[in-house]
Amino acid sequence: MPAKAIPFRKFSKRSQNQKVILEAAEKVFAEAGFAGATTQLIADVAGLPKANVHYYFKTKEEIYRRVVYNIFDIWMEAASAFDTALGPKEALSRYIDKKVDLARSHPYGSKVWAAEIMHGAPIIQDYLEGQLLEWSNDRGTHIERWIAGGEMDPIDPAHLLYMIWSTTQHYADFGHQINTLNGGKPYSDSQWQAVKKSIKTVILKGVGLSPD
Amino acid sequence: MPAKAIPFRKFSKRSQNQKVILEAAEKVFAEAGFAGATTQLIADVAGLPKANVHYYFKTKEEIYRRVVYNIFDIWMEAASAFDTALGPKEALSRYIDKKVDLARSHPYGSKVWAAEIMHGAPIIQDYLEGQLLEWSNDRGTHIERWIAGGEMDPIDPAHLLYMIWSTTQHYADFGHQINTLNGGKPYSDSQWQAVKKSIKTVILKGVGLSPD
């Protein structure tokens, strides 16, 4: 019998502090970039002394790595909303809705992802060549099947996917520009609804699927 | 009569070196971000000693400022390709073509712009609230007129513009991801043509304009 009970609570002090640090880091990396993000600022936003950040994570790169992986996981989970069994209209529709929801709920993660890709994917390259490529090929095959079956207009599946990714993520990555052109105010609930509707209307009709 | 002729050649040594530095800086800022871009690296890419970079530009921020302004000018010039006198189909068509051309010819500038916006537009905020807002409102008014005249489907003009900006710029900003999914190879001429065609087909048809 061990002299001391092993802590196995779901919310141990350790995991709780790590979570706080990772959330702070996501925000700081998004707003300042990897090089511009100082561990001091991450610590300040997390409400901890700088040394504690280094106690939970060996290096700044390790924090960054975790943040990027987290976002990739969330996105791949959303990608499963692209359920080909539902047919083109419903599958694309739900996927777009899900992507807009994520742009709204995870704007920092979206920006970190965008910066990671823009800098040549130094951390996430393996995943691009693995999981993402596999997923894209799979969905592409289904789209081509729908096209061959006359269910939708012919289009290169890759460009359709890029169109969905770009239009939805734009509302996160360029949120500052959008807010500025919106009179300096962030989007309201109804405006976010309008985003979904606009994107779905144009893309679905654009590939020959009646939107409603 | 002056004792010394004032150099007025179009390609003075000064302006030539400045141009080399700005081009190097655009690339370095795009790939490493503002904080990650070192003056040493900019100098190396430009093929000059670091001290010379500081001779031509007082600070790193001044170089960055110039790079961002340059890109903004290029984009606003492209924005004039959105010629409302041509009617909706031709105006949107030419604007999309122009934006894709720029994504291909200025991938670094596009990335610097994206990062600038993602970080809250610390340098370019005034231009967003000025020229860009004015241009967007002007084009938005024309789009609404076309909609009222039954020339195209109803859509919030802002979302249509964001759709064009996002889909086209995506091929620059996320070029690395796109190349990875393209077997690691950059797009060929014909693939870039296909990009234009795909975007125009979906968006034009999506707003009720027959593409060809």
Next chain:
DNA sequence: GTCTATACACTGATAGAC
């Protein structure tokens, strides 16, 4: 586990010889 103090490396910018 927490936090202060500090070591060590790097970067922006400049001085000053040529």
Next chain:
DNA sequence: GTCTATCAGTGTATAGAC
């Protein structure tokens, strides 16, 4: 106008008291 040497400031990471 060019370039070497250098300084001042900042940032990551750690040592060590509590």
